[in-house]
Each structure stands twice: as C-alpha cells, then as structure tokens.
Amino acid sequence: DVKVTQSSRYLVKRTGEKVFLECVQDMDHENMFWYRQDPGLGLRLIYFSYDVKMKEKGDIPEGYSVSREKKERFSLILESASTNQTSMYLCASRYPPDGGTEAFFGQGTRLTVV
Amino acid sequence: QKEVEQNSGPLSVPEGAIASLNCTYSDRGSQSFFWYRQYSGKSPELIMSIYSNGDKEDGRFTAQLNKASQYVSLLIRDSQPSDSATYLCAVKSGGSYIPTFGRGTSLIVHP
Numbered sequence: 001d002v003k004v005t006q007s008s009r010y011l012v013k014r015t016g017e018k019v020f021l022e023c024v025q026d027m028d029h030e031n032m033f034w035y036r037q038d039p040g041l042g043l044r045l046i047y048f049s050y051d052v053k054m055k056e057k058g059d060i061p062e063g064y065s066v067s068r069e070k071k072e073r074f075s076l077i078l079e080s081a082s083t084n085q086t087s088m089y090l091c092a093s094r095y096p097p098d099g100g101t102e103a104f105f106g107q108g109t110r111l112t113v114v
Numbered sequence: 115q116k117e118v119e120q121n122s123g124p125l126s127v128p129e130g131a132i133a134s135l136n137c138t139y140s141d142r143g144s145q146s147f148f149w150y151r152q153y154s155g156k157s158p159e160l161i162m163s164i165y166s167n168g169d170k171e172d173g174r175f176t177a178q179l180n181k182a183s184q185y186v187s188l189l190i191r192d193s194q195p196s197d198s199a200t201y202l203c204a205v206k207s208g209g210s211y212i213p214t215f216g217r218g219t220s221l222i223v224h225p
Contacts, residue, residue: 031211040122042217043158043202050211058212090157102148103204103213105157 003027006091006106013113019078021109023091031094032074033103034058034066036087043090049074081113116141118205120216127223133190135219137203140184146206147179148213149188151199158202162188193223 007022025032033048035058045058047066055066063085067075074093078085088110092103117140127133135149146165150158164170164177164186176189186205190197200220204213 033212040217043215045212048212102146102160102163105159108157110155 004091004093004104004106006089006109008109009107011109011111013081013111015082015113017081019081019111021076021078021089021091021111023074023076023106024072025093025104026072027093027095027104028071029093029095029104030071031103032068033092034064034074034076035090035092036060037090037108038087046076083113085111086113087111116205116207116214118203118214118216120203120219122217123220124222125219127193127221129193129195129223129225131193133193133197133221133223135188135190135201135203135221137186137188137205137216138184139186139203139205139214141205141207141214142184143207144181144184144205145208146213147177147186148204148206149175149177150202150204152202152218153199190221195223195225197221198223
C-alpha cells in the first residue's frame with residue numbers, strides 16, 4: 001500500500017511564525033503536491049514538484065515556498081504565518097510522471113494560525 | 115482554465131437507494147478520470163478511476179464516462195449511511211502532471 005505521511009495532524013502557530021509542514025511518501029513517486037482545502041473552495045493547488053529539486057507554482061503560491069531535496073520528502077513552508085492561512089493542508093503523490101495513475105493523499109494537517 | 119464542475123449538494127437519498135453523482139469538465143483533452151470519497155475531517159481516498167468511454171463497475175460503485183458530452187458520473191447502488199461523505203471528481207489531461215479537482219458533492223444517506 002502507498003503511504004503518504006504528513007508530520008502533524010493538528011498544528012497551532014502564532015502569526016508571523018515560520019511554519020514547516022512535512023510530507024513523506026514511501027513508494028518512489030516522482031510527483032508530489034501540496035493543496036489547501038477550505039469550505040466552499042475545494043482543493044486548491046499551492047505547489048507541486050515533478051521530481052527532486054524541481055518545483056512549480058500552483059494556483060495560490062503566495063505566502064508559501066517548498067523544498068524537495070530528496071525524492072520521498074516534500075516540505076511546505078509558510079514564511080510568515082498569517083490568520084488567512086488557517087486551513088486543512090493536504091499532501092499528495094503520484095507515479096509515473098505521465099499516464100493515468102491517481103494521486104494518493106496524506107492524512108492532512110489542520111493548521112490554525114492565531 | 116480547466117474546469118471541473120460538480121453540484122455541491124447536499125444530495126440526500128434513503129438507505130438502499132441508488133445515489134447518482136455527476137461531474138462535467140471543460141478540457142476535451144482529458145484522459146483520466148477519478149472519483150474520491152472524503153469523510154468529514156479526513157483526506158480524500160480514491161474509490162474509482164476510469165479512462166475509456168462506458169461503464170466501469172466495482173462492487174456497489176459504477177463509474178460512467180461520456181467523453182463526447184464531457185461528463186463523468188458515479189452511481190452508488192444500495193446506498194448505506196456509511197457512504198455519507200463528500201465525493202470529489204478529478205480529471206487529468208494526457209501529458210499533464212496535475213489533476214484538476216471539482217469542489218465536491220456532499221452525499222447524505224439517511225436510514
């Protein structure tokens with residue numbers, strides 16, 4: 001079974017803090033994604049990475065950055081957390097780069113910025 | 115802009131009935147289609163994938179794809195209260211890394 005593991009299930013941070021959300025997958029997937037999910041807005045893509053050290057902006061990259069130094073790990077960084085970044089954050093991975101395979105999701109991190 | 119549209123619902127059906135969930139998409143180059151189920155507070159989990167026109171059945175679930183009409187649906191037979199969740203439709207074009215998700219349809223199965 002594919003396992004996508006996010007480092008925290010719940011997180012509370014203060015405004016202005018630098019926040020790291022970690023995601024690890026164990027199936028040698030090349031593509032990894034970070035989404036945020038808010039009521040009524042669905043899944044919105046923040047960043048994705050199609051391979052190690054490669055990254056592309058998604059639909060809402062402002063206020064976020066990412067790091068992918070190893071194939072299995074994709075980190076989302078909130079440079080200076082703000083209250084409007086309170087959300088459910090979902091990491092996903094898929095293989096191969098092309099083709100029709102589905103994305104597998106981690107369990108999600110519910111981040112609250114106070 | 116690639117779009118995937120779903121009725122937000124909620125769709126309410128009695129236990130034992132057939133639930134029909136619908137999804138339309140704008141990109142004619144779409145080649146891969148997925149249905150995810152998401153329970154409240156949980157992450158999406160894949161329940162069906164379909165790649166060619168027609169029906170694909172898996173247990174109580176049937177996915178239907180009509181590329182000419184740019185329409186994909188999910189039928190849930192003998193609906194159970196445990197099927198109550200939000201169902202997300204996702205569509206991917208060939209050569210694209212990124213699936214596009216609809217906003218989801220909330221399904222409520224009442225006893």
